[in-house]
Amino acid sequence: MSQANDYVLGIDIGGTFSKFGFVDRQGHCPHEMSIPTHADEPFSHFLVRLVQAVEDLRAKMPALNLRGIGIGAPNANYYTGRIEKPANLSWGDTDVVALVKKHYDLPIVITNDANAAAIGEMKFGVAQQMKDFLVITLGTGLGSGFVANGEVIYGADGFAGELGHIIVDPNGRMHGNGRRGALEAYVSATGLKRTVFHLLAELPDDSELRDYSFNQLDGAMITEAAHRGDPIALATFEYTGRILGLKLADTVAHTSPEAIIFFGGPTKAGDLLLEPIKRHLEEYLFPIYRNKVKLLISGLEGRNAAVLGASALIWNELDKGERI
Amino acid sequence: MSQANDYVLGIDIGGTFSKFGFVDRQGHCPHEMSIPTHADEPFSHFLVRLVQAVEDLRAKMPALNLRGIGIGAPNANYYTGRIEKPANLSWGDTDVVALVKKHYDLPIVITNDANAAAIGEMKFGVAQQMKDFLVITLGTGLGSGFVANGEVIYGADGFAGELGHIIVDPNGRMHGNGRRGALEAYVSATGLKRTVFHLLAELPDDSELRDYSFNQLDGAMITEAAHRGDPIALATFEYTGRILGLKLADTVAHTSPEAIIFFGGPTKAGDLLLEPIKRHLEEYLFPIYRNKVKLLISGLEGRNAAVLGASALIWNELDKGERI
Numbered sequence: 001m002s003q004a005n006d007y008v009l010g011i012d013i014g015g016t017f018s019k020f021g022f023v024d025r026q027g028h029c030p031h032e033m034s035i036p037t038h039a040d041e042p043f044s045h046f047l048v049r050l051v052q053a054v055e056d057l058r059a060k061m062p063a064l065n066l067r068g069i070g071i072g073a074p075n076a077n078y079y080t081g082r083i084e085k086p087a088n089l090s091w092g093d094t095d096v097v098a099l100v101k102k103h104y105d106l107p108i109v110i111t112n113d114a115n116a117a118a119i120g121e122m123k124f125g126v127a128q129q130m131k132d133f134l135v136i137t138l139g140t141g142l143g144s145g146f147v148a149n150g151e152v153i154y155g156a157d158g159f160a161g162e163l164g165h166i167i168v169d170p171n172g173r174m175h176g177n178g179r180r181g182a183l184e185a186y187v188s189a190t191g192l193k194r195t196v197f198h199l200l201a202e203l204p205d206d207s208e209l210r211d212y213s214f215n216q217l218d219g220a221m222i223t224e225a226a227h228r229g230d231p232i233a234l235a236t237f238e239y240t241g242r243i244l245g246l247k248l249a250d251t252v253a254h255t256s257p258e259a260i261i262f263f264g265g266p267t268k269a270g271d272l273l274l275e276p277i278k279r280h281l282e283e284y285l286f287p288i289y290r291n292k293v294k295l296l297i298s299g300l301e302g303r304n305a306a307v308l309g310a311s312a313l314i315w316n317e318l319d320k321g322e323r324i
Numbered sequence: 325m326s327q328a329n330d331y332v333l334g335i336d337i338g339g340t341f342s343k344f345g346f347v348d349r350q351g352h353c354p355h356e357m358s359i360p361t362h363a364d365e366p367f368s369h370f371l372v373r374l375v376q377a378v379e380d381l382r383a384k385m386p387a388l389n390l391r392g393i394g395i396g397a398p399n400a401n402y403y404t405g406r407i408e409k410p411a412n413l414s415w416g417d418t419d420v421v422a423l424v425k426k427h428y429d430l431p432i433v434i435t436n437d438a439n440a441a442a443i444g445e446m447k448f449g450v451a452q453q454m455k456d457f458l459v460i461t462l463g464t465g466l467g468s469g470f471v472a473n474g475e476v477i478y479g480a481d482g483f484a485g486e487l488g489h490i491i492v493d494p495n496g497r498m499h500g501n502g503r504r505g506a507l508e509a510y511v512s513a514t515g516l517k518r519t520v521f522h523l524l525a526e527l528p529d530d531s532e533l534r535d536y537s538f539n540q541l542d543g544a545m546i547t548e549a550a551h552r553g554d555p556i557a558l559a560t561f562e563y564t565g566r567i568l569g570l571k572l573a574d575t576v577a578h579t580s581p582e583a584i585i586f587f588g589g590p591t592k593a594g595d596l597l598l599e600p601i602k603r604h605l606e607e608y609l610f611p612i613y614r615n616k617v618k619l620l621i622s623g624l625e626g627r628n629a630a631v632l633g634a635s636a637l638i639w640n641e642l643d644k645g646e647r648i
Contacts, residue, residue: 085612132480146578148479153472155580157616158455160472164612177611179457222618247574250490254578256479286489287501288409292481 005150007066008318009054009104010311012113013073015039015088018046020054021304022061023311025125032304033057041088043099051103065168068107068217069100070314073118074305077158081110109317113137113306114161115152117216117263119316120309125299126261133257136163137300138264142191162309163251164188168243187244189219189266195236196222208234223269235268241276248277250285252293263298263305270297329389332642333378333428334635336437337397338469339363339412342370344378345628346385347635351448357381363413367423375427391408392431393424396440396630401482405434411500433641437461438485439476441587441622442469443640444633448586449623451462451586455458457581459622460487462588466508466515472579487575488512492567511568513543513590519560520546547593563592565600572601573608583618587629612647 008024010029021032037046037121044133058064073096075086081097083089097108100270111119118135122290126136131150137143142164146153164184171182173194185191196209196217208225209217209232225233248260266273278295285293300308331346332346334353338361345356361370382388403445405421407413421432435443436476442459445451451459455474461467466488470477477484488508496505497518507516520533520541532549533541533556549557572584590597602619609617624632 035451130480132477148477148484149475151473152473153456155472156454156582157580157613159612160456160578160580162577162610162612166577167570170570170608179610180609182610202610232545246491246494250571250574253490253576254484254575255477255484256484256486256559258480258483280425282504284491284494286486286503286506288483288486289481 002284004214005060005063006067008067008311008314009069010309010314011050011069011071012116012306012310013037013071013083013089014306017076018050019304019307020050020057021058021307021311022064022066023308023315025315027308027312029307029311031057031158031305032307037089041090043091043094043096047099047103055132065211066104066106068109068314068318069104070116070312070317071096071100071108071110072113072309072313073110074112076110076112078109078111078115078152079158081108083093083110087238103112107314109313110225111144111152111154111313112145113309114143115145115154116309116313117300117305118147118261118309120300120305120312121298122147122150123259123312123315124308126296127259127299130258132255133259133261134161134251134255135261135263138188138262138266140188140190146255146257153255163247166247166250168247183243183247183271187240190203192219192222192236192240192266193217195239196232197247199232199235199239201231203235205235209233219266220268223266223272226269226272237272238276241273241278242280244277245280246284248281249286249289252281252289253286257293259294259296259297261296262306263301267301329387330391331388332383332635332638333393333397333576334502334631334633334638335374335393335441336440336630337361337395337407337413338630339398341632342374344374345389345631345635346388347380347632348638351431351632351636353628353635355381355384356631362621365414367415367418369419371423371427376410378586390430392430392433392638392642394440394549394634394641395420395427395432396435396437396634396635397423397434398436400434400436402435402439402476402478403482405432407434412420427636431638431641433638435476435478435637436467437633439469439478440624440637441478441624441629442585444624444629444636445622446471446474447636447639448632451477451583451623454582456579457583457585458575458579459484459585459587462512462586462590464513466478466512468637470576470579470581477579477639487571490571490574491566492571502535507567507571511564516543516560516564516590517541519563520556523556523563525557527556527559529555529559533557542589543590544592547590547596550593550596558596561596565597565602566604568601569604569606570608573610573613576605576613577610580613581617585620585622587622587625591625594621611629620637
């Protein structure tokens with residue numbers, strides 16, 4: 001079979017939906033699909049439905065030569081092949097790679113979604129010429145994936161790159177797990193909402209955001225209000241940029257990246273988000289690092305980014321020629 | 325010539341003294357020497373004196389087969405081979421590797437002292453089985469060297485790993501370069517003294533440290549006072565451990581190291597220093613990282629550590645079989 005028909009299967013397991021698609025070496029994905037995860041049911045049920053859907057999709061590509069499978073999932077460990085204590089899935093510790101391998105005797109690798117996004121940027125996105133960078137994924141929480149010397153940093157235990165849990169202020173905002181002041185309590189879709197409510201309390205300014213309950217408010221509404229010049233919305237992006245700029249100055253002093261790449265819903269705010277981050281980052285950076293680090297928006301946005309990231313993970317392994 | 329006579333030259337350039345020695349593949353260093361750096365004179369003068377001293381030492385080892393040269397120096401850049409804007413040397417930007425190569429046409433590499441210490445621990449010290457760890461060097465300032473996937477993280481510009489300049493508090497202690505709140509203003513030999521004086525102001529306790537001026541006080545005196553149960557000295561180590569534990573919790577969330585290895589004078593305080601760091605680190609860590617990270621004292625202390633680190637740097641390159 002010709003190399004032109006070489007594809008991998010990229011799977012992104014999410015708390016609500018799981019997406020997958022066949023992706024070639026250039027990042028083309030002619031077909032992708034989505035199924036509900038039903039995370040309250042056992043993993044074995046999910047896997048049966050997933051395999052059925054994959055085979056349905058595969059039937060559309062009869063000449064396909066499937067080379068391997070890459071999986072992005074919350075709390076997935078590259079070293080063990082397992083999902084470990086996922087917050088939004090009822091599965092508990094699950095040996096995902098071993099269970100998938102019973103259906104597909106192929107090279108299979110798994111990692112978390114932020115690491116998959118980082119490899120996706122390196123293979124198919126804005127980091128194609130880079131060896132040292134990080135990706136920050138913004139959504140309900142804040143995730144990150146680091147690349148140094150052209151390799152993802154998994155760390156000793158496979159859980160490197162949890163920037164959402166670095167500490168802004170040890171006496172700061174309470175977070176889900178009882179820890180105070182974690183970055184994702186400030187910088188994430190939820191963090192932005194918390195900052196709006198903090199500033200509605202602190203500042204006297206009129207704001208259209210005074211008409212919404214916490215549960216009504218979402219990130220798009222904050223962005224739109226900021227575009228209309230709403231002072232609380234603008235102050236929210238300034239506050240967020242100061243905190244993220246301060247903490248990213250520390251991050252740069254760790255790994256000195258060429259670029260920091262932002263991915264996810266809040267990046268739709270564009271310069272509203274990036275300009276204050278950049279300004280405060282430069283202010284807090286140790287001088288040797290100033291005016292070097294690029295802040296970029298993901299090159300995968302608008303494409304099937306999560307599936308591309310998962311597929312890049314396995315293409316990366318196949319390209320390294322490693323046995324899996 | 326037999327491999328038994330294979331040696332490299334390890335050179336550690338310091339602000340006051342520069343040390344060097346011939347080191348074999350097992351880390352044995354039969355002869356080492358030290359010359360004054362005279363950092364106020366031009367680099368060319370230093371180099372003439374250095375080469376003369378090296379040749380004097382080499383005369384004692386007539387069968388020596390010199391394989392390469394490793395150099396550790398402040399603000400040294402692995403990528404460019406240069407020392408760039410060193411704080412304690414008057415040399416300005418200096419292409420050290422190119423200038424040394426005029427005397428020795430051999431593989432030559434340079435990096436900063438903390439990165440050299442990290443490679444030294446990996447080759448000859450307590451990190452010989454590790455692929456993910458960091459070294460923290462404590463002295464007048466605080467330096468760090470990171471290893472991930474078995475490779476030093478140099479970053480995009482060669483200046484990764486400046487943990488001394490991460491920010492504890494953006495409104496905190498003023499530091500040399502006009503930035504506020506940098507870690508090394510708290511955690512270093514100088515930082516310990518500053519904390520003693522802060523606590524002498526804040527606390528009413530009797531203390532033998534009330535008898536000394538700032539210029540009289542040194543780290544050994546603080547350690548000795550703490551061993552005698554002096555409340556200000558003990559509070560100083562507690563304060564230092566809380567700050568370093570807090571910031572190292574962030575570091576673990578970046579690279580998830582197997583161990584954090586401490587190097588330098590203040591480590592002589594042993595558990596006085598390590599116990600509070602460990603306790604606060606575990607408190608501030610995101611739960612998935614708890615009870616995993618080892619805190620260790622350097623395995624090179626008491627040996628000619630800086631020279632071993634510099635020699636490990638070049639042995640590491642020779643072992644990789646890379647052309648330099």
